[in-house]
Amino acid sequence: MSSTALPATTARRGPRRLLVAAAAFLSLAFTGAALPHSAVAAPDRAGDTPSVAGTSAQVPVGVTAGIAVFDRQTGTFTEQLNPDATFRSASIVKLLLALDFLGNRSPDTIPAADRARLDAMLRSSDDNAANHYWATYGGPAIVDRMVTRLGLTDTVRPPAGYEGYWGYTAMSARDTVKTYRHILESTPAPVRDFVMDRLRGSTRCASDSFDQHFGIAGAFDRPWAVKQGWSGRYAKGTCGSGGTASGRADDTSPAASAATGATGVDLSRPALHTTGTVGPGDRSIVAVLTLHADGTSYGKAYTDLVRLTRSLNVPGGTAPKGKWYGTWGSDVAVRKDPAVGDNLLTRLPAGVEVLVGCQKKGQLVSVPPYTNDWWAYLPQYGGYVTNIYISHPDDRLPDVPLCTGQK
Template identity: 65%
Template sequence: MRRPPGSRLLAAAAALLLIGGAAGSAAAASVEVPAGLSAGVAVLDRQTGTFTEQLNSSTRFRSASVVKLLLALDHLWNRGPDHTVPAADRAWLEPMLRGSDDDAASDYWSDNGGTAIITRMVSRLGLEDTAPPPTGYEGYWGYTALSARDTVTIYRYLLDSAPVPVRDFVMENLRRSTRCASDGFDQHFGVAGAFEKPWAVKQGWSGFSYEEGTCGPPRTAATTDPASPAPAAAAADVDLTRPALHSTGTVGAGDRSIVAVFTLHPVGTSYGKAYTDVGRLTRSLNVPGATRPAGWWYGTWSDHVNVRPGPGTGNAPITQLPAGVEALVGCQARGEEVHVPPYTNEWWAYLPQYNGWISNIYINSPDNRMPDVKDC
């Protein structure tokens, strides 16, 4: 681990973003898209039935794992008069919805007709922009075309029209989204990071190196959604080349708001950078019913920074941060002195969204103790 020269001298104003304030507030804001991103956004207030945000909402993106919502709904369509979800289905659907398991998605794709799944669900839900993967890529479920507005339509069906057992099963699993996805990526970006619970999320990512998985040992890339598409795929109607990171779901009591954020990033963008940028975009949105977490957003540096259960290295890490990701700091405290030559720091930052601590030595701050951050 090598700290970039001068990183300790970064101005605090450039390193943090205070987003505290009145609990439960969701002040109106225009969409703020970080430089280099292409974004499609839609936010629907279900209480009023109106959109509070729309930006390129009909633009089609490759869905990555967001398409797993359609795979699940198609599989559960017409499952009998009581619409119960059999135990055998739960064993596969739960990992697919909570941990975004690719193996389960691949099985459903091959067993239920592949592209025919998308054709059926387009007709059933009246989707306007959704389309199967392009010719030559029929086996790549993550190349299904999807837009922000169609994603809102999917959630509206799920919440307002789906049989109650189906709605409750799918939404409960989305509420129990695991921080560490099945392939090793930290999937609590965007909606899951910008707002306090209650939320329910289905995320999507594609085009990032599988070596960037940070929650646990990364798995081999799934053949259905490869990290590096063939160059010829760039000529398709939907961009299959730039890294994609999407955050979708519901926010607030009673699933007050539906949020869909689709983004494409410049080729070569790291997962931590994309994670940070999607977080900044999502925090700019007007999301009725949302509660925004109090704290300070600070940049971090280094690869695989360990998040510990306390301000010391004596206990095994809870998880690891994506490299260079921006993290919410709730407070700071003195703890074990950490040495990363030529630096030494005895201060530790508490990250409430991880319920754990990292050494301040990995925080981009002008001093060992972060300015303006309260003591724990």
């Protein structure tokens, strides 16, 4: 760090130990409680996590993964890691709920209420919609019908005692690929287009206020279409202008009374899944199912899954331009402009890694002992965060260009 003096209004951030002394002051409206942060930039890929033999996948330490990437152009898998391992599906099973309902119906003729439910379930992972279809059309019998219809080999209804919890349906990465292939290659065109258009329109904030644009949505530029899944009690998951959803369990999952279900599927460790298609013409189908250590924060699981997905060989996928950096603090605001005001777009999951596209000077922000007027533009969020919350010791990030086209 240079010893060159700086103007008093842009004092360089001090040593990490100052953070502890100043924690009581970190209560500005644009952030929540602050946490110590690293003084190094996040690695471009999965850091020092090793690649697994036979695949380019770099699985972070403490993560259990089942992976399958299928290239529809060549008809071959480019990645397979534990492709037949079963995980509780969380919201991935919503694909099966939609296919079951649309099996003998045209999207053009279904009631308006069902169009609204399906739209919310597929775009925003709405649990109330899933509850409706599960309760109305047979619950576990839906899974049985889809296993037969799609030729699934690893998918199993929820275990005894959990029949009411659709998120405990067991699925594998290879069965997830089969599900997408069925949607793209076997369903009538109106059904295919209805489902895929909604997955292409995935909202960043899910209906339960979790940021669901992890994995595929973070690792690749559009075009992509995604159906994500999460299950378990993360420390925090943050999205939207409303703040933090804390201690939430997705997919109506109860606190499991046992570590595994009858089929050996883990029901307790936090699950985070990213599935969908990547590239023009839905060239690649990607399924990455993961479990994380108990107590893992949502921001860490989010970051680990994005890093893992970025390490994969996905034909047709294009990595977004920018530099990946860690962040610190909780409820860190992403704003439309590089200034504090009535311009909040969303809030970051605590400690999440973000892609910085460029940076510019804006309003001077003071979070004692830090003061900075540089702001980082996050292209995947379409807004700015003060550089104070980017994990780097300098006010201005050394390897990020100036913004020229942003407001």
